[in-house]
Amino acid sequence: MSVVSSRRRALGWVSAGAVGVLAAGTFAVSPAAAEPxxxxxxxxGSLSGRTVFLDPGHQGSAAGHSLTKQVSDGRGGxxxxxxxxxxxxxxxxxxxxxxxxxxxxxxxLEAEGAKVVLSRQDDTGWxxxxxxRAEAANQSKADVAVSLHADSTSGGxxxxxxxxxxxxxxxxxxxxxxxxxxxxxxxxxxxxMRDSFKRAGFKPANYAGVxxxxxxxxxxxxxxxxRVPAVFVEMGNLSNPTxxxxxxxxxxxxxxxxxxxxxxxxxxxTAPAPAPAPLAPGEVTPDADTGTDGEIEDLAALAAVGPxxxxxxxAKSLDEATTLLLAQGxxxxxxxxxxxxxxxxxxxxxxxxx
Ligand SMILES: [Zn+2]
Numbered sequence: 001m002s003v004v005s006s007r008r009r010a011l012g013w014v015s016a017g018a019v020g021v022l023a024a025g026t027f028a029v030s031p032a033a034a035e036p037x038x039x040x041x042x043x044x045g046s047l048s049g050r051t052v053f054l055d056p057g058h059q060g061s062a063a064g065h066s067l068t069k070q071v072s073d074g075r076g077g078x079x080x081x082x083x084x085x086x087x088x089x090x091x092x093x094x095x096x097x098x099x100x101x102x103x104x105x106x107x108x109l110e111a112e113g114a115k116v117v118l119s120r121q122d123d124t125g126w127x128x129x130x131x132x133r134a135e136a137a138n139q140s141k142a143d144v145a146v147s148l149h150a151d152s153t154s155g156g157x158x159x160x161x162x163x164x165x166x167x168x169x170x171x172x173x174x175x176x177x178x179x180x181x182x183x184x185x186x187x188x189x190x191x192x193m194r195d196s197f198k199r200a201g202f203k204p205a206n207y208a209g210v211x212x213x214x215x216x217x218x219x220x221x222x223x224x225x226x227r228v229p230a231v232f233v234e235m236g237n238l239s240n241p242t243x244x245x246x247x248x249x250x251x252x253x254x255x256x257x258x259x260x261x262x263x264x265x266x267x268x269x270t271a272p273a274p275a276p277a278p279l280a281p282g283e284v285t286p287d288a289d290t291g292t293d294g295e296i297e298d299l300a301a302l303a304a305v306g307p308x309x310x311x312x313x314x315a316k317s318l319d320e321a322t323t324l325l326l327a328q329g330x331x332x333x334x335x336x337x338x339x340x341x342x343x344x345x346x347x348x349x350x351x352x353x354x
Contacts, residue, residue: 047112051117051141052146054105055137057094058083058084060123065129074131081129094150094152096123101260104253104257104261105148105261112265141228144271145229146260147222150234150247151165157240162203163205163207167215167232168182168232169182169186181230182229188229188267189267190231196266200255311324
């Protein structure tokens with residue numbers, strides 16, 4: 001579609017959709033409810049037909065479940081069902097940081113036409129043991145499963161250790177399918193994510209034996225038990241004050257979310273897609289936008305997103321926030337606009353400014 005029509009559709013989406021999402025005060029509004037009757041069609045090169053399993057690490061509450069219940073570790077042994085996760089030196093909990101980024105990634109991927117399956121449905125209750133989340137990823141038959149985490153290296157501030165890393169499993173594991181998938185597509189997806197983080201300006205971790213953003217470990221059951229390509233992301237170190245501040249802010253969450261979204265897009269652009277429907281005689285193949293094109297578009301749009309989030313945070317009313325969104329609409333893609341609406345939710349913490 002042309003740039004002009006794309007922008008018109010984007011503006012229409014915001015004017016009809018922003019109010020619905022904002023007024024509802026919750027992000028859990030179904031696309032059907034939030035969007036107008038004729039939402040923008042997925043652009044060429046979109047993720048239509050692809051499924052992504054997103055696992056925001058940990059959970060809001062054990063809700064009566066035992067974190068120390070022993071479950072399969074994927075290596076013939078057992079390990080604890082779950083952990084409660086880290087706490088940033090800013091005070092923000094890792095489970096909430098993971099949740100916020102996951103919501104933005106979900107919005108971005110869905111805007112590109114992907115089906116997104118979440119491991120947990122909220123940030124207040126229980127989200128399942130590690131083996132149950134791996135099984136949910138398997139059942140989803142996703143093209144890729146992404147677990148989002150943030151690391152911690154100290155009970156207090158730790159300036160010396162910083163950076164992101166992707167955890168890949170020590171192979172083989174007893175399950176031959178897991179070994180095969182994670183040695184091939186899982187490794188490729190993890191490296192695509194690593195490359196996306198680097199392109200976004202994030203630095204690979206300088207600790208824990210991480211080599212160029214990749215760390216190999218035997219004990220991550222979420223990966224050892226997953227039969228679809230798995231990416232386990234440690235976005236940064238919550239003990240590092242700079243990274244903790246970044247990961248605790250809406251603006252930082254958006255930057256990390258764009259890196260994750262682009263990592264998924266980059267990997268899926270190289271992974272076999274579902275077979276397209278055969279063309280009718282005389283039908284022309286649609287222009288194939290490469291994943292890289294879309295990525296550049298998204299990264300360029302990030303320059304518009306950062307200042308906007310700061311403006312939205314200072315908005316005194318729903319009208320003012322909506323006006324800000326509409327004013328930005330002419331300069332950014334529909335995909336980024338949709339992500340902005342999720343960011344608005346994060347900025348306002350689910351409550352409208354009054
Ligand atoms: Zn974690």
